[in-house]
Amino acid sequence: MRAALDGRPNGALASALESVDDVDLAPAQADARLIAPCSDPAGGADAADLFVAKVAAARRLEGWALWQQLSGIAALLGQWRPGGTSDGHGRDHDALRGRALDESELAQACVVTEVALAAGISEYVAGKRLDAALALIVDARLPVTAALLEQGLLDWSRVEMVVTRTRDLTFEGARAVDARVGDRLASLSLRKLAAVLDRAVLVVDAEAAHRREEAARTGRRVLVRSGLDGSGELWAAGPPAKRSPLPTTGSTPPPAHSGTRVTTAAWTSSATT
Numbered sequence: 001m002r003a004a005l006d007g008r009p010n011g012a013l014a015s016a017l018e019s020v021d022d023v024d025l026a027p028a029q030a031d032a033r034l035i036a037p038c039s040d041p042a043g044g045a046d047a048a049d050l051f052v053a054k055v056a057a058a059r060r061l062e063g064w065a066l067w068q069q070l071s072g073i074a075a076l077l078g079q080w081r082p083g084g085t086s087d088g089h090g091r092d093h094d095a096l097r098g099r100a101l102d103e104s105e106l107a108q109a110c111v112v113t114e115v116a117l118a119a120g121i122s123e124y125v126a127g128k129r130l131d132a133a134l135a136l137i138v139d140a141r142l143p144v145t146a147a148l149l150e151q152g153l154l155d156w157s158r159v160e161m162v163v164t165r166t167r168d169l170t171f172e173g174a175r176a177v178d179a180r181v182g183d184r185l186a187s188l189s190l191r192k193l194a195a196v197l198d199r200a201v202l203v204v205d206a207e208a209a210h211r212r213e214e215a216a217r218t219g220r221r222v223l224v225r226s227g228l229d230g231s232g233e234l235w236a237a238g239p240p241a242k243r244s245p246l247p248t249t250g251s252t253p254p255p256a257h258s259g260t261r262v263t264t265a266a267w268t269s270s271a272t273t
Helices: 002-006 012-021 047-080 103-119 123-138 143-150 156-165 171-186 190-204 206-218 264-272
Strands: 038-040 043-045 221-226 232-237
Touching: 047 103, 047 123, 047 143, 103 123, 123 143, 123 156, 143 156, 143 171, 156 171, 156 190, 171 190
Parallel strands: none
Antiparallel strands: 038 043, 221 232
16 A cells, blocks of 8 residues: 555655654653654655655545545446446436436435445535546546546545536547546646646537536525624626625625725625626
8 A cells, every 4th residue: 555655665655654653652752753854765864754745645645544445336336237327417306306207316325325424424514525436437537637636646535526517528529528637636736736727628518618607697695694893795607707705894895896996785786697
């Protein structure tokens, strides 16, 4: 496992795990090895460097553990539905409500319930994990994402973002987007990654982007919540053409386009009508 996380035998992360695991962390007495120089296969290294490496290794372990979760979910689905794959688009959450389920949907519902009970998570969270397992493993729609996650290089936020943004694409389209983003998936900030994914979807399948915009237009909404000490919060969701940022103070938001000012009342009206 250590070699797999590091990518090579006796590498820095594997060495750090083994070296720091030998350090006695008993609170009653500090071990001299905490302050004495330690060594690794690459040369001299003090305990602080090894602790940093252990943190990095533990971070990789989080990603690797997520991969194990998804692998287990995929295998469990195979037990419920031997030899089957999904329709290539994951689960249709809205379509599952208020009607009888077919055999494939029933298998997925059983997996969600079983995983939620065993892991102590909600069925919503378990369903999201199933969506990722379908996209990465069962249907193999996102091979680059799957390979990075198997190495422990991704966290759940990145995996969920890719799965969600490629859900409406065809099998070929999802793979094309996955390939265009490539290894940047592991290094970009979430905001930059979202922008890169959206641009890739536009290049690969502009119709899919249009469908998401229409869905956002249909579901546009504004929420007003009261906060502490008389403060308030205005939150809005909608398609890009109807959305502009609101300030934290003042009576008018910044202009949606250069040279244009929009009052809060007018902005709210345009977002809700």
